[in-house]
Amino acid sequence: MLSAVELSGPELGMIKLMADFFAEKPELVAKIESYTTAHYALTIAYSENFGIPEADAWKMFEELERKINEAEYIHVEAPHPLKKSYAMSPEEINMLRVLVDYFSPNPKMTPMSGFVANRSESIIEAYKWFFGAPKGNGEFVRESFRNLMEKTQTALSIRLETLTPVTTTPNPYKAVLELLQIAGEKLKLDQGIHEVLKRPMRTIIVNIPVVMDDGSIRIFTGYRVQYNDALGPTKGGIRYHPELTLDEVIALSAWMTWKTAVVGLPLGGSKGGIRCNPKEMSSGELERLTRGYTRALARFIGPYSDVPAPDVYTNAQTMAWIMDEYSQIVGCNTFGVVTGKPVCIGGSLGRNEATSRGVMYTVIEAAKHLGMELKGATVAVQGFGNVGYHAARLLHELGCKIVAISDSKGGIYSSYGLDPTKVLEHKNERGSVIGYENCKCLTNEELLELECDILVPAALENQITGANAGKIRSKIVAEGANGPTTPQADEILFKNGVFVIPDILANSGGVIVSYFEQVQNQMNYYWSEEEVRNKLQSTIVSAFKEVSAVAEEYKVNMRIAAYMKALKRVADAMLVRKQNPFVPITSLQGIGSK
Numbered sequence: 018m019l020s021a022v023e024l025s026g027p028e029l030g031m032i033k034l035m036a037d038f039f040a041e042k043p044e045l046v047a048k049i050e051s052y053t054t055a056h057y058a059l060t061i062a063y064s065e066n067f068g069i070p071e072a073d074a075w076k077m078f079e080e081l082e083r084k085i086n087e088a089e090y091i092h093v094e095a096p097h098p099l100k101k102s103y104a105m106s107p108e109e110i111n112m113l114r115v116l117v118d119y120f121s122p123n124p125k126m127t128p129m130s131g132f133v134a135n136r137s138e139s140i141i142e143a144y145k146w147f148f149g150a151p152k153g154n155g156e157f158v159r160e161s162f163r164n165l166m167e168k169t170q171t172a173l174s175i176r177l178e179t180l181t182p183v184t185t186t187p188n189p190y191k192a193v194l195e196l197l198q199i200a201g202e203k204l205k206l207d208q209g210i211h212e213v214l215k216r217p218m219r220t221i222i223v224n225i226p227v228v229m230d231d232g233s234i235r236i237f238t239g240y241r242v243q244y245n246d247a248l249g250p251t252k253g254g255i256r257y258h259p260e261l262t263l264d265e266v267i268a269l270s271a272w273m274t275w276k277t278a279v280v281g282l283p284l285g286g287s288k289g290g291i292r293c294n295p296k297e298m299s300s301g302e303l304e305r306l307t308r309g310y311t312r313a314l315a316r317f318i319g320p321y322s323d324v325p326a327p328d329v330y331t332n333a334q335t336m337a338w339i340m341d342e343y344s345q346i347v348g349c350n351t352f353g354v355v356t357g358k359p360v361c362i363g364g365s366l367g368r369n370e371a372t373s374r375g376v377m378y379t380v381i382e383a384a385k386h387l388g389m390e391l392k393g394a395t396v397a398v399q400g401f402g403n404v405g406y407h408a409a410r411l412l413h414e415l416g417c418k419i420v421a422i423s424d425s426k427g428g429i430y431s432s433y434g435l436d437p438t439k440v441l442e443h444k445n446e447r448g449s450v451i452g453y454e455n456c457k458c459l460t461n462e463e464l465l466e467l468e469c470d471i472l473v474p475a476a477l478e479n480q481i482t483g484a485n486a487g488k489i490r491s492k493i494v495a496e497g498a499n500g501p502t503t504p505q506a507d508e509i510l511f512k513n514g515v516f517v518i519p520d521i522l523a524n525s526g527g528v529i530v531s532y533f534e535q536v537q538n539q540m541n542y543y544w545s546e547e548e549v550r551n552k553l554q555s556t557i558v559s560a561f562k563e564v565s566a567v568a569e570e571y572k573v574n575m576r577i578a579a580y581m582k583a584l585k586r587v588a589d590a591m592l593v594r595k596q597n598p599f600v601p602i603t604s605l606q607g608i609g610s611k
C-alpha cells in the first residue's frame with residue numbers, strides 16, 4: 018500500500034537550497050567554490066542558514082536522499098502560475114534524484130565528480146548518463162530540469178508517496194540507547210551490564226478481541242514491557258494511543274527504570290499500552306478493552322511483580338477497571354495491583370496532581386540554581402491533560418504568568434496571562450483550548466519557540482528535535498512529558514544555555530506518589546494530603562540536588578547526570594544480587610548509592 022509523507026519544513030528548505038545553488042546566486046556560488054565537494058558546500062550553507070548543527074544537517078540530507086529515492090510519486094504544492102497541486106512527471110522525479118545525488122557525499126549518478134563551469138549542464142549531463150535521454154533528445158531533459166527548478170523554488174510543500182513503511186519521527190528507543198551509551202562511558206560501566214541494560218528483560222504482546230457497541234468484533238494489540246527489576250518490582254504506566262509502537266513502549270519502560278532509580282525508589286521500570294484510538298471509543302468499549310487487556314496480562318502483573326499506572330489517554334477510571342478485573346481473577350481485593358486509582362478504592366491523596374507538583378518543585382529548584390525570580394516568570398505549556406493542566410495551575414498559583422497553552426488541536430497565547438482553571442472549563446465544554454476568549458491562536462510548534470522563562474512540554478515524545486532546538490528561547494525546559502527532547506536537541510539546548518530539567522527527574526513526582534500509594538495499600542493505612550506532599554517534596558528536591566551535584570562535578574548536562582546517577586544505582590543492585598561477573602563502578606566519587 019502506498020503511504021504518503023510530507024517533507025518537513027527543514028527538508029523542504031534543504032531542497033530549495035539545492036535548487037538555489039543552480040540559480041547562480043553569488044553568495045552560494047562563492048560558497049560552492051570555497052569547498053571541495055558539493056556535499057560540504059550544501060551542509061555548511063544549510064547549517065548556517067537554518068541554525069542547525071552540521072552533524073544534523075548531514076543526517077537530514079541522508080534521510081531526504083532516502084525518501085526521494087524511495088518515492089513512487091511526488092506532488093508539489095506551489096502557488097500561481099503553477100497549478101496548486103502538481104504531480105511531478107517521472108522525468109522530473111528522476112531529475113530530482115540526480116539533483117540530490119549531485120550533493121551526496123558519494124555521488125553515483127554523475128559521470129564526473131566535482132563541479133564543472135556550467136552547473137546546470139552538469140546535472141543535465143548526469144541525467145543523460147544515468148537515465149538516458151528520453152524521447153531521444155537533450156532538450157527534453159533540459160526542459161525537465163527547468164520545470165523542476167521552478168517547482169522546487171516556489172514549492173509551499175512537497176508530498177511523497179512511497180511503498181516503503183514511513184517513519185517520520187525519531188525512534189525513542191534509539192534515543193534511550195544513545196543516552197545509555199554516553200552515560201555508560203562516563204561511568205565506565207561494565208560491558209556486560211551495559212549489554213543487559215540495552216534490552217528489556219521481558220516483552221509481552223497480546224491481541225485482545227473486543228465486542229464493539231455495534232456488535233462487531235475488533236482485535237486490539239496491547240504491549241507490556243518489563244525493562245529491569247534489579248531494584249524492585251517493575252512500575253510503569255499504560256498508554257492508549259492509535260500510533261503506539263513497541264519501540265515506544267520499550268523506550269518508555271527504560272525511562273521508568275532510570276526514573277525510579279534516579280529518585281531512589283525501591284522499584285524497577287516497565288510500561289504498557291494498547292494501540293487504539295480512545296477518542297473514537299465509547300466508555301463501554303474502553304471498559305471491555307481494559308478488562309480484556311487485564312485478563313491477558315494477569316499472570317505477569319501484581320503488587321509484588323509489576324504495577325501499572327495511568328499514562329496518556331488512561332486515567333483513574335481505567336485503573337479502577339484493571340484493579341477490579343484483577344481482583345476477580347485472583348479472588349480477593351488487590352488494590353496494590355495498580356496505582357493512580359480513585360481515592361475511594363485505595364488511591365493516594367495527591368496522586369492526581371503529583372507529576373505536576375513534582376514538576377513545580379523541580380522548577381523552584383532550577384530557578385534557585387539560576388537565580389531567577391518565579392513571581393511573574395512567563396510560562397508556556399504544551400499539552401493540557403493531567404500533567405499539563407496541573408503544572409499550569411500550580412505554577413499559576415506560585416505567581417508565574419501562563420502565557421501559552423496547547424493541546425493536540427493547537428494552542429492559545431495571551432501576553433496578559435491565562436487562568437488555567439478557566440481554560441480547563443473551556444476545554445471541557447468545547448473539547449479543546451482553541452477558541453478561549455481574548456487569545457491569539459498558535460500552533461504547537463510556535464508554542465515551543467515562544468520567548469518565555471519556562472517551557473513545560475507535557476504532551477508526547479520528540480517535540481524538541483535537532484530541527485527546532487536552536488529556536489527554543491526559554492530559560493528553563495521542565496520536561497513534564499517523557500522523552501520530549503531528542504539527544505541531538507539536548508546538545509543544542511545545553512550549548513545555548515537552556516537549563517533542561519530532564520524528564521526522568523522533572524516528571525518523577527507521579528511515580529514517587531504511586532510508590533506512596535503502593536506503600537499505603539500494603540499497610541492498609543492512608544496518609545493525609547499534606548503528608549504525601551511533604552514526602553514528595555523531600556524526595557524530589559534531594560534527587561534534584563544530587564543530580565545537579567553530579568552535573569557540576571562531571572561538567573555534564575542535567576540529563577546525562579541523571580542517567581549517571583540512575584545507572585549507578587541499577588548497576589549496583591545488579592552487582593550485589595548476582596555472583597559477580599561484572600566489574601563494579603568503584604572509581605567514581607560523588608555518585609553514591611542510596
Ligand code: NAD
Nearest residue numbers: 329330372400401402403404424425476497498499524527
Ligand atoms: P493526558 O492524556 O492526560 O494528556 C495528554 C495531553 O497532550 C492532552 O491534552 C492532548 O490533547 C495533548 N496532546 C496529544 N498530542 C499532542 C500533540 N501532538 N501536541 C500537543 N498536545 C498534544 O496525558 P498525561 O498523563 O498528561 O501525560 C502527558 C505526558 O506526561 C506523557 O508524555 C506522559 O508519558 C507523561 N507523564 C505522565 C505522568 C502522569 O502521571 N500522568 C507521569 C509522568 C509522565
